[in-house]
Amino acid sequence: MTPPDAVRILLIDDEEIVLESCTEILRGSPFELATASDGARGLALLREVRPDVVVVDLKMPGLSGFEVLEKIREADPTIVSIVITGYATVSSAVEAMKRGAYDFLPKPFTPEEFRLIIRRSVEKRSLVLETMALRRERDLLREHFAAIVSHELKAPLAAIQQNLFVLERELAPLASEDQQGRLARVKARVGDLLQLIETWRRGVSIDIAAIKAHCAAVPVNVPIAKAAESLAVEAARKDIEVVSAVAEPAPVVWGDEVTLTETLVNLLGNAVKYTRPGGRITIGAEPFAGEVRIAVADNGVGIAAEDLPLVFDAFYSAQPGAAGERGSGLGLAVSRRIVEAHGGTITVYSTPGQGSTFVITLPIHRDDGPDGPRHEAAPVAASAKEGRR
């Protein structure tokens, strides 16, 4: 029986002599070698063998080495792959490495060359696995740390707030209007602080696993409409017009509607905050080169060039808004983590005095139904364009 931690190598080559001699070379080594004489057989063995390293001949009848590499990457991107090439195919070796192969082995090779490249690949593989484990551990520690800190900070505040609730009730018939107002303000400030701690926790440890677990096909007009609705009152109060320009049919992303809405609420909230009364905000969404671009553009106060690289950092808060408002400095940091958890990016363009445009790019969700990838070919409606200023 194979010990679970044995290092396994899968060799895919159509030449019987190569398979045999490599088996011979690795005999007595700590590595276990499985062989397949063509790409289809090799891929079929993938699940059974669970190799650490795959060695693939680029030139084979049937499935080409490139196709095999592609499938291996899809199955498990952590597998280290090496390609075997003939003298005449160095350029394809380069091509293979561009596509993620770790190294190449030109034919004919000596036993020592084969042993060496296998040893190096196994080393590489253990580094890859170790990095992944450390990264997971780091994320877990980070979340654990944030959960503990926020709990310790929130517990006393919750106790204070709970008693303020009681006092408010008990004092209602006794306290003067002035005293009741004071109590209400204390309550509001404690509430703000509780909210701030929660926002901080989310800023440093957005639960990426939870976002992924809630992912579904989301037409982007849905979170856009929800975000616009939640900011409608505030925008109306400042007489700011909010225009939405979403392509028809709405592009669809694979995402978590709740956190995507939260992100858009953050961007729209900022836009409202940093736009003067009577201003205008546009939310556009359009498919672009296999992705979906959502742009929130305002004609507000804008962001100074030296501040632009900082806006997505936690606790960065710009100068007070158009009416002196201040933020927690966390909204954009949280938004960036959410977008990145979706495999997207968020960028900002701004000219001081003229306004800012925040652009979110998310991978498009392809509908593999009978209509094919219809979202990509959708007509583009007028919308805010990236970098138009």
Place this chain on the structure above:
Amino acid sequence: MTEHKQLLMIDDDPDFVSGVKAILDAAGYAVDVAYNPKDGFAALKKKRYDLLLLDIMMGRGAEGVMMARKIRKDPALKNLPVLIITGIREQVAFLFPGQAVHPRFMPVDELVEKPVEPALLLEKVEALLAASAASRKP
């Protein structure tokens, strides 16, 4: 209310407890308090309660969760309705990765966040007592 419903609250923060108890007292409930899971479980064994208010994050980590599991295994207690009171919803999710945010610890349970508005607290307590009464009828 013809008789006082008997409630037990288990929470290790005396100030928070007093803020909850005052609301429940004023609404006519009889509330006993335990400040740690051990005393809480002993109280449950000694007296019949209509409802348990349970803090999740007690002591070192989630002792409230252990408590809930223990209650669920106990044939005499498993139908006791429980109102879970927690610091943050996500914390519960964090403790149960991959499960619904509202884990059904008990056959009859509800979850509220700290701090809890008086109106919401009373609404949840009433709803749980009503659901529990309904489930006992044949």
